[in-house]
Amino acid sequence: MVRMVQKVQNLAAATRLNDWMRNRSWAIAMTVAIVITVGGLVIxxxxxxRIAAEYxxxxxxxxxxxxxxxxxSQLARLGAYQSGFLLTKQAASAQAYCTxxxxxxxxxxxxxxxxxxxEAxxxxxxxxxxxxxQIDARIGAGAAAMQQAAPQPLGLAACGTASDAGLVDxxxxxxxxxxLRDNEARRAQHALDASRADQRVSTFVAAGLSALNIVLFILLFRNLGIQIDRQARVQRQLITQQEELDQLVNERTRQLEALGWHLQAVSENEKTQLARELHDELGAILTASKMDVAWANRKLKDSEPAIxxxxxxxxxxxxxxxxxxxRIIEDMRPTVLANFGLVTALRTLADEAAQRNNWVLDLQLPADDIQxxxxTEIALFRVAQESLTNAxxxxxxxxxxxxxxxEDAQVALSIADNGVGIMPADLKRTHTHGLLGMRQRVAAHxxxxxxxxxxxxxxxxxVVMPCVRASVPEAPPAGTSPGSV
Structure with missing residues (x-):
């Protein structure tokens, strides 16, 4: 039984150790996954x-x-308006040129x-x-050329200062x-290419994080499944061990109950045998001694007063x-119980206890004796005897x-007092021999x-016990009484 308990304790300890290691390993794995996820989110x-800036x-x-x-295109239109004015001499072309x-x-x-x-x-x-x-020079040269070619002065104030700066390249x-336009186009294309590269990196990182999370979820669910299976196996093992332990405890309990009942039966038999020997042998010796001493006392009463x-x-x-x-015989094997039955024995026991302790008795016993x-009679009498002693x-x-x-199937004995009452803690104490003895005696029957x-x-x-009727015993021999020596 001890080995069985140790086995169950070792199994539970190993399970707790495995759970602790598994929890620690998964804590480390989850920490690494969180760090990787945070790093990926930063990236x-x-x-x-960067993509926003590149766009x-x-x-x-x-x-x-x-x-x-x-x-x-505006330079091209500027030249077209200048050429149109030089050809047509229309003031509208000059105004369009200035605009x-x-x-x-x-x-x-x-x-x-x-x-x-x-790009400073x-x-x-x-x-x-x-x-x-060059553009300023071009505008000024065009305005000067149109002013020179005009039949009358033109209002070219909107064109700025007209100047003869010479030919513009x-x-x-x-x-x-x-x-410059090609440079800007290349710069825009380079920014777009960099943006696409960053998008690919973002896509790869997002895909990696998604894959990592998927793998973690798969591993998590797999680990949960393994853990659930392991716990189920451990639970089944614990249940099996517990059932075996319960079976062993029940078997030991039955053995202890049988042993307790056997010891009580042996004790009662020994008390009965000892009471009989005390009654038959010691009683005869004491009676003979008393008769001899009484005879000697009568013979020496007058002649030897001191003796x-x-x-x-x-x-x-x-x-x-x-x-x-x-008294010893009555305690070991009450003659009242043996000769007159349970009801008379309970009434006698209660009367004697009431006289010793000044109790007021309330007896609710059957009018006629029961067989x-x-x-069963010994068990009920011992319970009553122990209860009154405790009271x-x-x-x-x-x-x-x-x-x-x-009743037909059972007999019930009830004993109550109006004293201080038993404490709830005393009801749970396992070393109270009186209560244990009464419980064991009743449970054995x-x-x-x-x-x-x-x-x-x-x-x-x-107390409730099965009612087993006994045959009516023969009447005791004439001259025999509970008070006989």
Missing amino acids: LETARE ESALEARDVSVQLSTLE TAARLRQTAQQLNLYYHRR GSAGTASFTEIAA TALVDSTLSL SEKLTRALANLDQGIALKR LDEQ AKYARASQVSIGLQV GGHFDIRRGVPNGTDIH
Whole structure:
């Protein structure tokens, strides 16, 4: 049994150790997964910011490229309006020239601000500065040419200051604008390519994180399945071990109950044998001694008063010895129970206890005696004897009631007092030999023993045992009485 308990304890300890290691390993794995996930989210956020910046750069480069194309088309329209005026001499062409020149200067100013803001001091900025100067010169030269060719003075204030700056290198302006436009187109394409690369990185990172989470979920569910299976196996093993342990405990309990019943039967038999020997042998010896001492006392009463006094004292001692022998016999094997039955024995026991302890008795016993088997009567009598002894020692009661009810299938004994009452902690104590003895004695006969605290106080004991009828014994021989020596 001890090995079985140790086996169950070792199995439970191994299960707790495995659970602890599994929890620690999964804690480490989850920590690593969280770190990787956080790192991936940081990478994704950085990539998102870079993609947004690259898209903005690409859009800006495309806008600049569009503005450069617009600037080139505005230069072309400027030349067309100048040529139209020189051919037709219409003032509308001169006004359109000035309007286009104003737009051209506005576009050039925006581009100039862009290049100085983004590429201050670079070759692109220097090239566009030169282009802006060429454009101003081109506008001024065109306005001067139209003013000279006009039949009458023109209002060209919107075109700015007209100047004869000489010929403007149109081919240089066009090639520089094309070069700048190509640079912006390459910059926009480079930004788009970088953005696509960052998108691919983000896609790979997101796919990796998703795959990692999927793997973790798969491993988690697999581990949960393994853990559930392992726990189920351990649970089944524990249940099996527990059933075996319960079976072993029940078997040992039955053996102990059988042993207890056997010991009680042996004890009762030994008490009966000892009581018989005391009654037959010691009783005869004491009676013969008393008769001899009484005879000697009568013979020496007149002639030897001193010896007669000693003999009288010896007679008194013999009477005390006979009374002590009777009490011992009654405690070991009550003659009242053997000769007159359970009801008379309970009434006699209760009367004697009430006289010793000044109790008020409330007896609810059958009017006629009942015939039960010997072992049942002894068990009920011993329970009543132990209960009254406990009441006298601990209860401090003033009233005791005893009831006995007999039915066809069972007999019930109830004993109650109005004392201080048994404490709830005492009901659970396993080393109270008196209570254990009563429980064991009743359980050995298939009965039920119940003890509880009374209401409002006191102690109530209730015993129910199977009712086994016994044949009516023969009447005792004439001259035999419970008080005989």
